[in-house]
Amino acid sequence: MQSVGKDLARRVTLRQLKIFEALARNQSVTRAAEELYLTQPTASMQVKKLADAVGMALFEQVGRQVHLTEAGRELYETCIEVFGSLERLEMRVADMEGLKRGTLKVAVVTTAKYFAPHVLGHFKQRYPGIDVSLKVSNRERVLERLAINEDDLYIMGQKPLEGLEVEAVPIAPNPLVVMAPHGHALDGEQAIPLERLAEEPFIAREPGSGIREVTQRLFESAGLRPNVIMELSSNEAIKHAVASGLGLSVLSLHSLSLEGTEGPVTVLDVEGFPLDRYWYAVYPRGKKLSVIAESFLDFMVEDGARVARQMEDLLSSLPHASPDTAPRKPDLEGGR
Numbered sequence: 001m002q003s004v005g006k007d008l009a010r011r012v013t014l015r016q017l018k019i020f021e022a023l024a025r026n027q028s029v030t031r032a033a034e035e036l037y038l039t040q041p042t043a044s045m046q047v048k049k050l051a052d053a054v055g056m057a058l059f060e061q062v063g064r065q066v067h068l069t070e071a072g073r074e075l076y077e078t079c080i081e082v083f084g085s086l087e088r089l090e091m092r093v094a095d096m097e098g099l100k101r102g103t104l105k106v107a108v109v110t111t112a113k114y115f116a117p118h119v120l121g122h123f124k125q126r127y128p129g130i131d132v133s134l135k136v137s138n139r140e141r142v143l144e145r146l147a148i149n150e151d152d153l154y155i156m157g158q159k160p161l162e163g164l165e166v167e168a169v170p171i172a173p174n175p176l177v178v179m180a181p182h183g184h185a186l187d188g189e190q191a192i193p194l195e196r197l198a199e200e201p202f203i204a205r206e207p208g209s210g211i212r213e214v215t216q217r218l219f220e221s222a223g224l225r226p227n228v229i230m231e232l233s234s235n236e237a238i239k240h241a242v243a244s245g246l247g248l249s250v251l252s253l254h255s256l257s258l259e260g261t262e263g264p265v266t267v268l269d270v271e272g273f274p275l276d277r278y279w280y281a282v283y284p285r286g287k288k289l290s291v292i293a294e295s296f297l298d299f300m301v302e303d304g305a306r307v308a309r310q311m312e313d314l315l316s317s318l319p320h321a322s323p324d325t326a327p328r329k330p331d332l333e334g335g336r
Contacts, residue, residue, distance in 0.1 A: 011053040019046045020058065021079040024068055025148070035135075090290070101129040102292045107145045108155040109210060110138055111235055114254040115172065115279060115307070116155055123299050130292060138233065140208040146282060152293040154282040157210040157252070165285040171300040172307035175253045175274035175315065176211060179265045181245050192270045194222050201247035202226040206233040214275065215250045239265055252277075253311055267318050274315065 022032035023043065033043040051058045058072035068076060090102065104123075108116045113136045120132050135145070139156060146154050147164060159168040178197065186192055186200070198219065204226070205212040219226050229247055232238050238249050243264035253274065256263060281297050283289065289297065 008053060012050060016046050016050040016053075017079050017082065019043050020050055020075065021083065023047060023059070023066070024072065024076045024079075027065055027067070029066070101131075102290070103131045103133065104153075104292050104296055105133045105135075105151040106153050106155065106296075107135040107137065107142050107151040109142050109157060110136060110233070111157060111174075111211060111252045111254070112136075112155045112279060114235075114252065115174070119172075119300055119303050119307075122303060123296055126299070127292075127295070138206065138208050139210045146284065149284050149287065152283070152290060153297060155279055156282060157277055157279060158214065159280055160282065166282050167285050167287075168280045168282045169297065169301065170278045170304075171281050171297075172279045172304040173311050174277040174279045175311060176214065176250050176277055177253050177274045178248060178268040178270045179239070179242050179251055180248050180268050181243050182264070182266050184245075184248075184266070184268075186248075186268050187266050190269050192268055194219070194224060194271055197248065197268075197270055198224040198226055200227060201229045203230045203232060203238050203241050203247040203249040204228045205235075205238070206231050209233075211250060211252065214277070218272065218275070239263075250275075253314060256314065269318075 019032065019036060019038070022035050023029060026032045026035065029040050029043055032038075033040045036043070047058065054071060054075065056071040057069050058075060059066045060069055061067075106116065106120065116134060116136075120134060124130065124132060133151075135151065137145070142154055142156060143160060143164070145151055146160065146166070155171075157174050160166055180187060186196070204215070215226070230241065232241065235251055235255050238251060239255060241247065242249050248268070253267075256265075256267075281300055283293075
């Protein structure tokens with residue numbers, strides 16, 4: 001029996017196991033291939049080779065979905081054990097080497113794609129030997145990854161409220177503002193009531209988005225409903241739609257961090273805005289962070305002061321800026 005196990009180990013590659021694990025977790029060849037930056041035929045071929053090496057079918061197809069066979073479930077549990085052991089080994093090696101080399105896996109919500117690359121770039125400048133993997137998804141998908149502890153750290157615009165036991169550390173301000181095309185009828189108006197905003201065509205993020213949730217709560221608290229005419233899953237698509245005059249929207253001020261106030265959209269002066277929000281670094285409660293992840297978390301908290309100054313400068317450059325426009329610091333309960 002031992003020789004059979006050794007023979008199987010020689011015929012199975014780590015790459016095949018990674019592809020199999022991604023396919024089993026996603027229950028989709030397409031999503032697994034996208035996650036690993038492979039073509040679908042390549043992913044399917046490698047899983048077939050793995051099944052041939054095991055000598056038993058690993059998946060069965062029902063309609064468009066794939067399901068694990070009994071042998072597949074056994075192999076999936078083995079993959080979790082193997083990859084967990086490798087991650088623990090990597091953590092021990094990183095502990096021994098300090099921050100000379102290693103890997104950092106970060107998953108962020110879509111809106112954080114304006115914020116995360118900058119802080120990761122600064123971190124890489126300080127520690128050039130660290131390889132960084134950045135996954136950008138909507139909030140629901142990031143929460144799925146968090147639930148199975150798939151990454152080292154997660155960056156999102158609000159603390160998880162779905163009953164997950166997590167640590168959430170505030171790292172940088174993320175003010176939300178109302179955007180409109182230049183020359184809009186409300187452009188230049190002061191203290192626009194929320195009731196007036198509800199009369200305008202509104203472009204919303206897709207269900208599951210953190211910005212959509214907080215915007216809905218704001219309107220509901222005032223007994224109002226926004227006039228949503230369109231839902232889009234991309235912040236850039238929303239900015240283009242706003243610039244084209246299709247409607248107004250609420251977005252993170254970070255989405256203007258590159259072009260500032262000289263871009264195709266303007267920020268309206270609406271009562272209650274900007275909404276004081278913060279980026280949070282999140283990880284499962286009780287998780288032992290690697291040296292690299294711990295260092296990156298400390299770096300983000302430290303770098304938050306720079307981001308706060310950037311947001312303050314951007315807000316102060318708005319025509320309707322006032323002394324109390326700057327983002328307020330969050331409640332640091334549960335923070336570092």
